Amino acid sequence: GQNIDQPTEMTATEGAIVQINCTYQTSGFNGLFWYQQHAGEAPTFLSYNVLDGLEEKGRFSSFLSRSKGYSYLLLKELQMKDSASYLCAVPLNYGGSQGNLIFGKGTKLSVKP
Amino acid sequence: EPEVTQTPSHQVTQMGQEVILRCVPISNHLYFYWYRQILGQKVEFLVSFYNNEISEKSEIFDDQFSVERPDGSNFTLKIRSTKLEDSAMYFCASSGPEGDNEQFFGPGTRLTVL
Numbered sequence: 001g002q003n004i005d006q007p008t009e010m011t012a013t014e015g016a017i018v019q020i021n022c023t024y025q026t027s028g029f030n031g032l033f034w035y036q037q038h039a040g041e042a043p044t045f046l047s048y049n050v051l052d053g054l055e056e057k058g059r060f061s062s063f064l065s066r067s068k069g070y071s072y073l074l075l076k077e078l079q080m081k082d083s084a085s086y087l088c089a090v091p092l093n094y095g096g097s098q099g100n101l102i103f104g105k106g107t108k109l110s111v112k113p
Numbered sequence: 114e115p116e117v118t119q120t121p122s123h124q125v126t127q128m129g130q131e132v133i134l135r136c137v138p139i140s141n142h143l144y145f146y147w148y149r150q151i152l153g154q155k156v157e158f159l160v161s162f163y164n165n166e167i168s169e170k171s172e173i174f175d176d177q178f179s180v181e182r183p184d185g186s187n188f189t190l191k192i193r194s195t196k197l198e199d200s201a202m203y204f205c206a207s208s209g210p211e212g213d214n215e216q217f218f219g220p221g222t223r224l225t226v227l
Binding site: 031042043044045087092100101102103104105 | 146148154155156157158161169171204214215216217218219220221
């Protein structure tokens with residue numbers, strides 16, 4: 001089966017850098033996603049990693065180590081609007097299925113002035 | 114920019130009643146999904162749909178749930194006899210021809226069962 005662990009809450013200061021970790025155990029591996037979810041809203045896609053290493057996209061970067069079952073999301077130059085939950089997700093790995101996502105419980109990030 | 118839309122945004126119903134939640138996926142997408150999120154809990158996969166049939170479903174998606182693509186644009190989730198524990202935010206999502214990368218989520222329907 002699939003299991004995803006990430007911290008429940010984090011707090012950081014505006015302008016700072018924060019790293020949100022995610023560990024996963026899966027029966028197979030078909031990539032790892034990070035989504036952002038503001039309270040009361042839908043998840044929005046941030047990143048997808050399938051190979052080891054760091055993927056940078058503006059202020060957000062995502063890292064993957066398949067051998068360690070580990071990923072992190074790095075947010076730089078934090079802004080107040082980055083206050084949200086950050087969801088780590090992996091696709092189910094059934095046969096020919098396409099991307100049915102299993103989500104972690106999410107990390108609620110609070111950015112303080 | 115194309116987006117997934119869902120109606121209604123809020124639905125209140127009595128226990129035992131049937132509800133239909135509607136979604137219009139992005140027009141050139143081929144894979145469709147329903148997820149739910151009970152207040153304060155994680156997003157949970159319900160069902161995926163491809164080529165006019167269910168491709169995968171979770172243990173949550175029991176006989177009281179069904180999905181349909183009645184025409185070329187709508188994708189619906191029906192709950193036959195609602196229970197109190199069905200109260201949740203229901204998200205529709207769709208993804209493109211490859212199907213295994215970015216899923217675009219709709220804004221959700223908040224279902225409240227009384």
